[in-house]
Structure formats: C-alpha cells, structure tokens
Amino acid sequence: MKKTIFCILFIAIACLPAIAQEGLNVAPFFSDSYAEQPSVTLVNMSYDKLKQGGVKKYKSISVSDNPVLADKIKRAVAKDGASAESKEVSYREGDLYFGFYSMGGKKTSRRYLLYLNRRPKGIEKTTLIYIEGDLDEKAVKSMIKQ
Amino acid sequence: MDKKTLHLLIAKYFDADTSVEEERLLLKEALRLEGKDPLADEVLAVMGYARSKPIKSSNALRIYPIWKISGIAAAVVAIGIGGISFMSTLSYETGNECYAYVNGVRIENQTDISHLIQQQLGEISEADENMEESISNDLEDMNNALNIEML
Numbered sequence: 001m002k003k004t005i006f007c008i009l010f011i012a013i014a015c016l017p018a019i020a021q022e023g024l025n026v027a028p029f030f031s032d033s034y035a036e037q038p039s040v041t042l043v044n045m046s047y048d049k050l051k052q053g054g055v056k057k058y059k060s061i062s063v064s065d066n067p068v069l070a071d072k073i074k075r076a077v078a079k080d081g082a083s084a085e086s087k088e089v090s091y092r093e094g095d096l097y098f099g100f101y102s103m104g105g106k107k108t109s110r111r112y113l114l115y116l117n118r119r120p121k122g123i124e125k126t127t128l129i130y131i132e133g134d135l136d137e138k139a140v141k142s143m144i145k146q
Numbered sequence: 147m148d149k150k151t152l153h154l155l156i157a158k159y160f161d162a163d164t165s166v167e168e169e170r171l172l173l174k175e176a177l178r179l180e181g182k183d184p185l186a187d188e189v190l191a192v193m194g195y196a197r198s199k200p201i202k203s204s205n206a207l208r209i210y211p212i213w214k215i216s217g218i219a220a221a222v223v224a225i226g227i228g229g230i231s232f233m234s235t236l237s238y239e240t241g242n243e244c245y246a247y248v249n250g251v252r253i254e255n256q257t258d259i260s261h262l263i264q265q266q267l268g269e270i271s272e273a274d275e276n277m278e279e280s281i282s283n284d285l286e287d288m289n290n291a292l293n294i295e296m297l
Contacts, residue, residue, distance in 0.1 A: 032247070035247035035250065035252070036247070036250040037250070038249055038250060039249065040247070040249070040250075041246065041247065041248050041249075041262065042246060042247040043245075043246040043259060043262055043263060043266070044243055044244070044245055044246070045243065045244045045259070045263075046242065046243045046244075047242050048242055058263065060263070060266055062266060088274075088277065090273070090276075090277040090280070097273065098270075098273040098274065098276075098277055100274065114270050116269055116270050116273050118269075127266055127269060127270065129266060129267075129270065141274070143267065144267050144270050144271045144274060145271050145274075
C-alpha cells in the first residue's frame with residue numbers, strides 16, 4: 001500500500017510541470033483556433049533546447065479591429081496578472097494600457113507576459129506576448145529594447 | 147504482546163508489509179483481544195475471523211487516517227489533470243516549432259517571423275519607455291513640490 005501511494009505521488013509530482021505550463025488564463029489565445037481569424041497575427045516559437053538569449057518559448061497574439069476579442073484577452077491578462085510574482089502596469093483613461101508580468105517558474109521555465117493595449121492611444125490594437133525560458137526580468141527587458 | 151506493539155503490527159498489516167509469520171502472530175494476538183480492543187476487532191473482520199458485529203465508522207478512520215485518504219484522492223486528481231494537460235501539450239507542441247499566422251495565412255519563413263517579433267517587441271518597448279518617462283516625470287514633480295515645501 002505504501003509503495004502504491006508513493007508511486008502515485010511520484011507520478012503526480014512528475015506531471016506538475018505540465019500542469020504549470022498550461023495553467024494561465026491566457027493560454028487558449030495562443031492556440032491555432034485563433035489563427036484563421038482576420039486581423040489576428042499569431043506567432044508560435046518553441047524549442048527543445050534554449051535558444052540564444054535563453055528563450056525556450058515565444059508566443060504572441062496581436063489583434064486589430066476586434067474589440068470583443070481584445071476585451072477577452074484583457075480580462076484573461078487581468079486574471080493572470082492578479083497572481084503574478086511581480087508586475088509593472090500602466091493604465092490610461094481607466095483602461096489597462098501596458099503590463100509586464102513575471103509569472104514565476106524556475107530555471108528554464110521562467111514565464112513572462114507582456115501586454116499592450118493601444119486603444120487609449122486611438123489605435124484599436126492589442127498585443128499579448130508570452131515568453132518562457134532561462135531569463136530574468138532584466139534579460140526580458142533587454143530583449144524588448146533590442 | 148502489548149497493545150501498542152499489536153497496533154503497530156495491525157498498521158503494518160494494512161500497509162501489506164507483513165510476512166506470513168507476522169500475520170499468524172497478528173491473528174493469534176487479535177483473537178486474544180477480540181471484543182476488548184476495537185482495532186483488533188477491525189483487523190479480525192478484515193481477516194475474516196470476526197464475529198458479526200457492526201463496525202463503527204470512527205474505527206475505519208483510525209486505520210485509514212484522513213490524511214492518507216486525502217493524499218490518495220489528491221494524487222488521483224493531480225494525475226488526471228496532469229495527464230490531460232500533458233496530452234494536450236503533446237498534441238500541438240512537439241519539439242521545435244516556428245510559425246506564424248497573419249490574417250489566416252500561415253508563414254514559416256524564419257526571417258519574416260523575426261520581423262514580426264521585432265515589430266511586436268518594438269511596440270512593447272515604446273510603451274515601456276512611455277511608462278518609465280511618466281514615472282520619471284511624476285517623481286520630478288514630487289521632488290519639485292518637496293523642494294518648495296522645504297523652502
């Protein structure tokens with residue numbers, strides 16, 4: 001009985017990284033189900049080994065002229081942002097304008113969300129980026145500024 | 147055998163860790179205490195030697211503590227969630243991937259995808275700089291206000 005319990009717990013713990021990867025509310029927006037929508041730009045890059053700069057995964061969705069989808073993304077970002085380890089956010093005209101969220105993770109699985117809503121600037125465009133890899137906040141910011 | 151040792155042996159029995167000799171000893175000792183010790187009655191019931199008596203639910207929990215039952219239930223749920231998540235991960239992420247969709251058109255040219263990424267990061271960078279500038283301006287305003295106060 002003890003051995004059975006131990007085996008079950010070991011398998012459960014081994015599966016935890018898989019659970020953590022997909023645990024974000026924004027995860028569905030990076031799936032190919034949005035790929036064929038007009039005015040949507042979807043980018044998906046993932047690697048078995050770390051690429052230069054430490055990036056293991058880069059996913060993004062950019063939505064233009066689709067306020068319904070943009071609002072869905074914004075709500076998902078707000079939910080995930082609430083559980084972020086650290087964040088830098090900016091609001092304009094009562095709307096979430098920019099967000100940089102560190103979602104935690106260890107070693108090669110550190111996760112970040114970058115959000116930009118250009119509606120307050122009069123442009124109906126929302127961009128959401130997910131980055132995962134072996135890089136700290138400073139490295140992600142350097143990557144942005146390159 | 148004292149009660150404490152007997153209870154330890156009973157726990158070992160329910161963990162399926164007892165040898166044949168230990169089980170024989172357990173049976174002998176449990177029969178000796180039948181009717182005097184609820185745990186002995188419990189193990190006799192499981193072994194099939196008890197007289198027909200109703201088993202109290204509190205006795206059952208003493209043998210399988212709540213934490214063990216909770217642990218098993220949590221592990222089963224975690225495996226279920228992990229298994230489903232792992233399988234869904236496999237279905238669209240296998241090894242290296244690099245593609246993009248623009249207005250429904252699939253792009254696999256790495257150069258074009260790099261340009262897209264640079265454009266996106268450029269927009270984010272602009273917003274980040276705007277935010278830093280805004281913070282900087284606010285701090286300067288506060289600093290000026292403080293200096294006036296001090297004067």
